[in-house]
Amino acid sequence: MSMSWYLYLPIAGNAVNFVLILALGGIVGLLSGIFGVGGGFLMTPLLIMIGIPPTVAAASDSNQIVGASTSGTLAHFRLGNVDFKMGILLLIGGVVGGTVGVQVIKVLRALGNADFLIKITYVVMLGFIGTYMFQDSLKALRKRPEVVTVEAAATKPSRYARLVQSLPWQVEFVRSGVRHSILLPIGLGFLVGILAAIMGVGGGFIMVPVMVYLLRMPMHVVVGTSLFQILFTCIDVTIMQAYTNHTVDFVLALFLLLGSTVGAQFGARISRRLKGEQLKIFLAILVLLVMVKMLLSLLLTPKIMLAYTGGH
Amino acid sequence: MKKMLRSLEVLWIALLIFFLSSLAVQASVLKVSHVSPDHIDIGAFYHGIKLKVTGFVPADSDIVIRFVGVRKDVHLKRKGKVLGLLWMNVDPVTFKMAPNACIVEASSKYGLKMLGLKSLESDIEIETEASVDRERLFLEFLKLKKSEKLYSERVGSVRFEEVDETKKGFSVDLVVPARLTPGKYTLQIFAIRDGQVVDRAEQVIPVKLVGFPAFLASMAFNHGGWYGVLAVVIAIFAGLAMGFIFGGKGGAH
Secondary structure (H helix, E strand, O other): OOHHHEEEEOOOOEEEEHHHHHHHHHHHHHHHHHHOOOOHHHHHHHHHHOOOOHHHHHHHHHHHHHHHHHHHHHHHHHOOOOOHHHHHHHHHHHHHHHHHHHHHHHHHHHHOOHHHHHHHHHHHHHHHHHHHHHHHHHHHHHHOOOOOOOOOOOOOOOHHHHHHHOOOOEEEEOOOOEEEEOHHHHHHHHHHHHHHHHHOOOOHHHHHHHHHHHOOOOHHHHHHHHHHHHHHHHHHHHHHHHHHOOOOOHHHHHHHHHHHHHHHHHHHHHHHHOOHHHHHHHHHHHHHHHHHHHHHHHHOOOOOOEEEOOOO | OHHHHHHHHHHHHHHHHHHHHHHHHHHOOOEEEEEEOOOEEEOOOOOOEEEEEEEEEEOOOEEEEEEEOOEEEEEEEEEEEEOOOEEEEEEEEEEEEEEOOEEEEEOOHHHHHHHOHHHHHHHOEEEOOOOOOHHHHHHHHHHHHHHOOOEEEEEOOOEEEEOOOOEEEEEEEEEEOOOOOOEEEEEEEEEEEOOEEEEEEEEEEEEEEOHHHHHHHHHHHHOHHHHHHHHHHHHHHHHHHHHHHHHOOOOOO
16 A cells, blocks of 8 residues: 555545645745745645645645745844844734735625636736836846846836835834835835735735835845745734634645745755846746736636635 | 135235245345445545445346435535636535535446436535526536545446346445545445336445544644644744754855
């Protein structure tokens, strides 16, 4: 019997090959270590594909991300890449925004057609962020291929920049090397929190571009700080899901975690070797790929005309 | 004397009827001699098992064996086109009292036609918008369940063995899927002939979690909050441990 390769997951209600789970964790961990995104938007669909119910896949993945982002944050902290001050301010905004977002989604559900709005928001956001990042880094790579330190868009004194500078309570963020009003990260964190709650994701892939383009933080600090925030978001999600929906499969999470922590460590190293603009362009491609996949799932005739509710 | 003769006649006829009818009963008898295992324990390494069923059926009959799960309402969303372009989950559909699993093994195609997955349609009520075609929805439901490997049907895995003119032995290995949740499952065995069920037998197969999965499930469902906190704490420690293991190898920048 080949029993040694399989483990039964009591919460997911299915048996899985644990080598496969380790490998999935490793790949997603690698990406999250490189780009500072939680990887939830990649992992959850992969888990559903191997037979884990959608709600269990999403909840167990946040449990896994807790571990992965702990190890990722630690790795980036050692490299001096975590701006705690900025991270905590964004987090405060994010938590409040997330709470508001959950209420927004409840109202939308009651009005009907919430799913439609969620998916359209997804595709538009991903498309917009991905395209912008892609173009921006391509421009920067072409113009100054020898540049090592990153700060592409800092020179334009746009209307946005003037507005931001006129805000009260300006504070120095030493790690990021920028000066902002504390209202800016709290406000942006709030907006990302709302979006993340509506879309049902950790929000790493929205937060990263926000930090790069709106807070003008250097890419490496962005990655470390993003992981630090994701850690707290996912602790909250894991406990809430375990308490209210009983959808956290701990065994699944632990095996994903074993794979992903190893992946994340290598990811942090690769991230250090790559230039900021290269990092941005890879993340842009990743975001665009996910967007295309979502768009196709909206346009192509589905194989089965019925779906479970709960996970998106 | 005449009276006696007549009563003898009656007795004779009665005996004959009794004999014939007992023969007929014997001919239509389905007997399940062995089901192994008779219960399923889901331990840490469970990933599906074979349920071995043996017994006897009338020589001229076919056989259908079904492993049917717990009946519950299943809530789903129907997909439809929005704005004539985009596929979305449009409206809710409930399949009333649909079994969570249904595995069918039959000795002939015609057995499947009679008692296969499609036959479930008659006892699953579909609740949805009035205008939707129920039959198509039901076929989509079967597709969904088959894709999860919770519903399946096949012909040809039943083996027969000749015994005498009236009966034959059967044996089948019914494959119980890995994706199984605890509950009371029912093993149903039907002997069929000429489109009729001539005899049937049923046996409850209890499925329960044992060992580590049982412990984990009871934690998760009965002490959800603590379970969540524990899951987070262990994840953080695992993350830190991995960080230190790798950090020690020369990540000191």
